[in-house]
Amino acid sequence: MRFRLSMDKFKAYNVQFSGLNEGEHDFKFQIDQSFFDLFEFNQDFNQPSIQVKLTLVKKSTFMELHFWHQGTVLLECDVTNDEYTEDVEGGMDVIVKFGNEFDDSDDEVMILPYGEHSINIAQLIYESILLSIPNKRVKPNLSEEELDLLDQFSPFDKEENSDNDDSDPRWDELKKILNKN
Known part of the structure; x- marks a missing residue:
């Protein structure tokens, strides 16, 4: 649930x-x-x-808010801890209705x-x-050295699993139990 912003710092x-x-009315925010x-x-x-663009569509008894944003943020790579620039973009649509009291408990209707x-x-x-900032943060174009380190410390041994990629002792035991029935 969102909280209602009424402080002067958000005016x-x-x-x-x-x-x-x-009709439609456009607003832009940097x-x-x-x-x-x-x-x-x-x-x-x-x-x-x-850059955020808001298109407000005013109707006789309600409003539609269409948000779209596009830009960049600086993130720390989960693999290398190096900072890199990530492109972000996304949108959100909200219907605004009128009633006796403020309610923003629904993500789509306020x-x-x-x-x-x-x-x-x-x-x-x-x-x-x-919501548009990725959870998994890996900088693009990892170097060969960084990729080799990832392979070296991977929890999966490529040579060991090369014959049977599906083999996992935990699942093999479960398969034995299921095949008995």
């Missing part, structure tokens, strides 16, 4: 929708480290440079209280970007 991410005509510093969370990436004139999208941008 740059308030999108005013009252007064807008029905996201860098200062954006992530607003959140009290230890991030495991550096130097974000991300309820704003009647009478609201703007929506703060900082948390939505934050979540969308975090």
